[in-house]
Amino acid sequence: GLTLILSIHLARSYHHLFPLKSWVAVPWTEAKKSVACFSCQTPFPPVPKAAPPKIKLKVKESSGVGGQTAANIAKAKGRGEVPAKTNTVTAPTPGLLPEAIKAGVSESGRYKCPECDEHFCIDCDIYAHETIHNCPGCLARLVKSQQQQQEEVVGAGEAMEVDS
Ligand SMILES: [Zn+2]
Numbered sequence: 001g002l003t004l005i006l007s008i009h010l011a012r013s014y015h016h017l018f019p020l021k022s023w024v025a026v027p028w029t030e031a032k033k034s035v036a037c038f039s040c041q042t043p044f045p046p047v048p049k050a051a052p053p054k055i056k057l058k059v060k061e062s063s064g065v066g067g068q069t070a071a072n073i074a075k076a077k078g079r080g081e082v083p084a085k086t087n088t089v090t091a092p093t094p095g096l097l098p099e100a101i102k103a104g105v106s107e108s109g110r111y112k113c114p115e116c117d118e119h120f121c122i123d124c125d126i127y128a129h130e131t132i133h134n135c136p137g138c139l140a141r142l143v144k145s146q147q148q149q150q151e152e153v154v155g156a157g158e159a160m161e162v163d164s
C-alpha cells in the first residue's frame with residue numbers, strides 16, 4: 001500500500017529535487033544598483049568612485065622634481081613607490097574576471113539571484129540556500145504578481161502590465 005507522509009516531507013524532497021539556484025557575486029560595475037540587502041536591509045559597502053591608489057601615484061609622479069633620473073627611480077624603489085609597474089598590475093585581464101568573481105567571495109558584498117536580479121548580503125545568501133530554500137526576492141515577486149492578477153480580475157478593463 002501507500003505510505004502516508006506529511007506535507008512537510010514532500011516539501012523537503014521538493015527542495016532536494018529543485019534546489020535554489022546559486023547566487024552570483026555582483027561586480028562593482030553592477031553594484032551601484034543597490035544600497036542595501038533586499039532581504040534584511042543591511043547596508044552594502046558603497047561603490048568606490050575611482051581607484052584611489054592610481055590618483056595618489058599620479059600626484060607623486062608629477063611632484064617629482066628631478067624627473068626620470070636613475071637616482072630618483074632608485075629612491076622611489078627604496079621607498080616602495082614604483083609607479084610604472086603598479087599601473088600595469090591594477091588592470092586585470094578582462095577575460096578572467098567574471099570567472100574569478102563567480103568562484104570567490106563578492107568584492108562588492110552583494111550577491112545576486114539570477115531569477116529575480118535582486119541583491120543580497122552574504123548572510124542572507126547562506127540563510128536562503130541552507131535554511132529556508134527560497135529566494136526572498138523571488139517570493140516577493142510571486143506575491144506581487146498574484147496581487148496584480150487579483151487586481152486584473154477585479155478591474156478587467158485596465159491595461160495589462162508587462163515588465164520587460
Ligand atoms: Zn541580507
Ligand SMILES: [Zn+2]
Pocket residue numbers: 113114115116117118135136137138139
Ligand atoms: Zn530570486
